[in-house]
Amino acid sequence: MSDLILIVDDNEDILDFLSEIFCEKYEVLTAEDGKQALTMLSENVIDLIISDIMMPEIDGFEFCKEVKSNIDYCHIPLILLTSKNTYQAKIDGLEVGADAYVQKPFSPDFLMLQAANLLKNRVKIRAHFASAPFEDTRVMAHSKSDELFLKKLDEYVQQHIDDLNLDIDQLAYHMNMSRPTFYRKVKAISKISPKELVNIARLKKAVRLIAENQYKLFEIAQMVGYSSQSIFGKNFQKHYGMTPIEYAAQLKSRES
Incomplete structure (x- = not known):
């Protein structure tokens, strides 16, 4: 069974683009903001989250903070996407618990590799525990x-x-x-x-x-x-x- 990835972005074109590049290897769910994404998290077993930072209602930082402080979801690896090219933005992302930070515009191959590595590392740890x-x-x-x-x-x-x-x-x-x-x-x-x-x-x-x-x-x-x-x-x-x-x-x- 494929891993399930949740992609969160208020830009419909980006949602469609990311869904297209990830759907060949993974199951994909999309949400247009952090509030909708939290609802999806409560209804599905999500393996990885990719979220934009600049979003209405609940932005990416607040959404990440919500995920990482919730006992039900804090184990889920989360990649933040942003157009902010500052060290402070990266520090803010790490402070709220993001597992990776990818700057826009990004290479699709680079983003997919980041996602694959996060998922692969967790599989290795689980296999090690079991054996x-x-x-x-x-x-x-x-x-x-x-x-x-x-x-x-x-x-x-x-x-x-x-x-x-x-x-x-x-x-x-x-x-x-x-x-x-x-x-x-x-x-x-x-x-x-x-x-x-x-x-x-x-x-x-x-x-x-x-x-x-x-x-x-x-x-x-x-x-x-x-x-x-x-x-x-x-x-x-x-x-x-x-x-x-x-x-x-x-x-x-x-x-x-």
Whole structure:
């Protein structure tokens, strides 16, 4: 599934131009001002925002500030476009949390490369988190708000890691969010569902317990919330490419 980009500009010609160059690789939504864009953010899982600065009602700086201070959207990378060629304008953009600052007139190739790099970097971080057994969930955070959100969520998951029935409703309630808002937030930050995030947390905990070499595998399966050692083994192999027994043997061979 393609990433979804939101383009915000009060100039219809620029909206059409940017939509045309991005629609070949991405899904595109457009908004004519910051107010309309905020409404779209509440209704869609946006992966990247490109916004002009000079707009009516809510300008680009204010819009960026709104996005980056909102727990639901602060993880979304945002590129500001401007015709202002001053260091102060660039400083203002960085101060409100913009991830990149592109001056008009711009090269379409340069803008597309900026967008692609921002999206690619986030994919690499998410992949690293999922594959690295001892990596903390907060590695996926791109803001202080995201870090606090992931820390609170991970602490709750770790406290209830042995609960077979730990589900999205329970997690959303703990995070003081509605189920849809919570789902969108987790999916947007990690590109995986809350259920998958919990499963990865279970497997990471299992890896740590295997490394301690104090428990049998069926005990570890129970300790991390699996109903059987068989289901635990299948999930472990699917995620890490080896069985828990093979992983334990690999650890022993490294130590010897």
